[in-house]
Amino acid sequence: MYPQELLYTKDHEWIRVDEETGIIGITDHAQKELGDIVFVELPKKGDHVTAHESFGTIESVKAVSELYSPVTGEVTSVNGKLSDSPELVNSDPHGAAWLIKVHLDDRRETEGLMTSDQYEAYLAGSGAAEAEKDRS
Amino acid sequence: MLVCLLRVTSAIFGDPLTTATGVALKRTALNRAHRALGARMVDFAGWDMPVEYSGIVDEHVAVRTRAGLFDVSHMGEIDIRGAGALALVQHVTSNDASRLNINQAQYSALMYPNGSAVDDCLVHRFAEDHFFLCVNAANSDKDFAWISEHNRFGAEVHDVSANYSQLALQGPRATTILSKVTDADLANLRYYWFTNATCAGVEGLLARTGYTGEDGFEFYFAPRRSEHVWNTLLEAGRPEGLIPAGLGARNTLRLEAAFPLYGHELDEETTLLEAGLGWIAKLDKSDFLGREALVEQKARGTRKKLIGFEMKDRVPARDGYPVWAGGEKFGQVTSGSFAPFLKKNIGLAYLRTAAAGAARAVTPGETIEIEIRGRRAPAQVTPLPFYKRPKPESRDQKPEIRN
Numbered sequence: 001m002y003p004q005e006l007l008y009t010k011d012h013e014w015i016r017v018d019e020e021t022g023i024i025g026i027t028d029h030a031q032k033e034l035g036d037i038v039f040v041e042l043p044k045k046g047d048h049v050t051a052h053e054s055f056g057t058i059e060s061v062k063a064v065s066e067l068y069s070p071v072t073g074e075v076t077s078v079n080g081k082l083s084d085s086p087e088l089v090n091s092d093p094h095g096a097a098w099l100i101k102v103h104l105d106d107r108r109e110t111e112g113l114m115t116s117d118q119y120e121a122y123l124a125g126s127g128a129a130e131a132e133k134d135r136s
Numbered sequence: 137m138l139v140c141l142l143r144v145t146s147a148i149f150g151d152p153l154t155t156a157t158g159v160a161l162k163r164t165a166l167n168r169a170h171r172a173l174g175a176r177m178v179d180f181a182g183w184d185m186p187v188e189y190s191g192i193v194d195e196h197v198a199v200r201t202r203a204g205l206f207d208v209s210h211m212g213e214i215d216i217r218g219a220g221a222l223a224l225v226q227h228v229t230s231n232d233a234s235r236l237n238i239n240q241a242q243y244s245a246l247m248y249p250n251g252s253a254v255d256d257c258l259v260h261r262f263a264e265d266h267f268f269l270c271v272n273a274a275n276s277d278k279d280f281a282w283i284s285e286h287n288r289f290g291a292e293v294h295d296v297s298a299n300y301s302q303l304a305l306q307g308p309r310a311t312t313i314l315s316k317v318t319d320a321d322l323a324n325l326r327y328y329w330f331t332n333a334t335c336a337g338v339e340g341l342l343a344r345t346g347y348t349g350e351d352g353f354e355f356y357f358a359p360r361r362s363e364h365v366w367n368t369l370l371e372a373g374r375p376e377g378l379i380p381a382g383l384g385a386r387n388t389l390r391l392e393a394a395f396p397l398y399g400h401e402l403d404e405e406t407t408l409l410e411a412g413l414g415w416i417a418k419l420d421k422s423d424f425l426g427r428e429a430l431v432e433q434k435a436r437g438t439r440k441k442l443i444g445f446e447m448k449d450r451v452p453a454r455d456g457y458p459v460w461a462g463g464e465k466f467g468q469v470t471s472g473s474f475a476p477f478l479k480k481n482i483g484l485a486y487l488r489t490a491a492a493g494a495a496r497a498v499t500p501g502e503t504i505e506i507e508i509r510g511r512r513a514p515a516q517v518t519p520l521p522f523y524k525r526p527k528p529e530s531r532d533q534k535p536e537i538r539n
Contacts, residue, residue, distance in 0.1 A: 057509065
C-alpha cells in the first residue's frame with residue numbers, strides 16, 4: 001500500500017529523497033481522513049521552506065489543514081496541476097498529486113522519518129488505540 | 137519529539153486527523169450500521185455521528201439528483217400537550233401555531249426576550265392541544281429547560297428525544313423510493329404536512345419536511361427497529377441510486393439552500409430580523425417572547441444583515457473569516473464551503489448595516505473581500521438562496537406552502 005521508496009512523518013506526509021532533491025506530498029491515509037480535497041495553496045518556485053514550518057494549505061470540503069515541511073530547502077518546482085485539479089490528491093496521493101520539490105539544505109533532516117513498514121505499523125497502532133478507546 | 141507536519145487549523149466537524157476525546161459520546165440506534173457501512177464518525181454536539189460514507193461530494197450530488205438517507209436521530213423532540221399547550225407554544229415560539237391545521241407543521245423559533253432564538257425548530261400539531269417540536273441536538277436540553285421555565289399555562293412538557301429515531305429521506309426520487317415501503321398516500325402528503333404511517337412495517341410519524349432544499353420526508357419512530365427501517369429503505373432505494381448520507385453533506389446541502397444553522401447564522405445575539413427570518417416572526421399574533429424587541433428593531437432598523445456571496449477565485453471561505461468592502465471591515469463569514477452541486481465556493485456572512493454605523497450599504501452584485509490567511513480574496517454578493525430546486529413537472533405535485 002505505502003510505497004517503500006518514500007519516507008513518512010507521524011502527521012501523514014511523505015517525502016521521496018533523490019540525491020539533493022526531496023519531493024513532498026500527503027499520504028493516502030491523510031487524504032482519506034480529510035475527504036474530498038477542493039483547494040491546495042502552495043509556495044512559489046524559489047521560496048524557502050523550513051522544517052516543521054508551514055509551507056501551504058490544503059482544504060477538503062470539511063476541513064482546512066496547514067502543510068508543514070519535513071525538511072529545509074529551496075522550492076525548485078510546484079505541482080501546478082493541483083490548482084485546477086485538487087481532487088488529484090484523493091485519486092493519486094503518492095504519485096501525480098505530489099505537492100512541491102525542494103532542494104535539500106541538509107539530507108540528515110530525513111533521518112528521523114519512518115519507512116513504509118514503520119508508517120504502516122504506526123497507522124495500525126493508532127487504529128488499535130482508537131479501537132481500544134472505543135470499547136472503553 | 138512528536139512534530140506536527142499536517143495540522144488541521146479549522147474543521148466543521150472536529151479534527152479528522154486526531155482521535156476523539158475520552159468523553160463518552162451518545163449513540164443513535166444506528167451506530168453499528170454506520171460503522172458497518174464504513175462511515176467516518178465524528179463528535180457532533182456530544183453524539184457519535186457519521187460525517188460521511190462514500191464522500192461529502194458524492195452524497196451531496198446524490199441528494200440533488202437521486203436520493204440520500206440520513207440518520208438524524210440525534211435531533212431532539214419535545215412533546216407539549218394539555219389545556220395550556222397552544223398558549224405555551226404561542227408564548228415561546230415566534231411563528232403562529234394557531235394557524236396550524238392538525239397534521240401540519242411549521243418552521244419556527246424558540247425565542248429569547250431580546251428577539252434572538254434559543255433555537256430554531258419544527259412545530260408539528262398533533263391535535264388542537266397537542267404539539268411536537270423537533271429541535272437541534274446541541275440545544276435540546278436548553279430548549280426543554282427554557283420551555284418548562286416559561287410554562288405558566290399548565291401544559292404538560294416532556295423531553296421525548298429518547299423515544300424516537302429519525303430518518304430523513306431526501307432527493308427527487310424520495311417519493312418513488314418511499315412508496316415501495318409505506319402505506320402512506322404520498323401523492324396527497326403536501327410539503328410541511330405529516331401523517332401517521334407505517335414504513336418498512338414500523339409505525340411512526342411521516343412528515344414531508346427536510347433540511348436539504350430537496351423534496352423529501354422525515355420519519356420519526358420508536359428506536360427498537362431502527363436497523364430494519366434503515367436497511368429496508370436503503371434496499372428499496374438501491375435501484376433508484378439511493379445512498380446513505382452523513383452530516384457533512386447535510387451541512388453543504390443546507391448551505392446551498394441558504395437554510396440557517398444554529399451556532400452559525402443563529403445565536404443568542406442575532407435577532408430573527410437580522411437572520412432574514414422575519415417571515416417566521418408573526419408580530420401580529422398574540423404576545424410572545426421577543427416580540428417587543430422585534431417590533432422595536434423593525435422600526436429602528438437592524439444592526440446587521442445576512443448576505444450570500446460567491447468567491448471569484450478557487451479558494452473557499454470559512455466560518456469566522458472577516459469580510460471587507462471598500463477598505464472597511466464589514467463583518468464576518470458565518471458559514472462557508474465549497475458547494476458540491478453548484479461547484480462554487482459560497483458562503484453566508486453578517487454585514488454591519490448603516491444603522492450600526494457602516495458608511496454605506498453593501499448591495500447585491502457588489503464585490504466584497506473575504507480575508508483568508510491574511511490576504512483578501514474577492515467575492516460577489518449574490519441573491520439567496522444559492523440553490524432552489526427545479527419546479528416539479530408532475531401535475532400531481534402540490535405547490536410548496538410555507539407557514
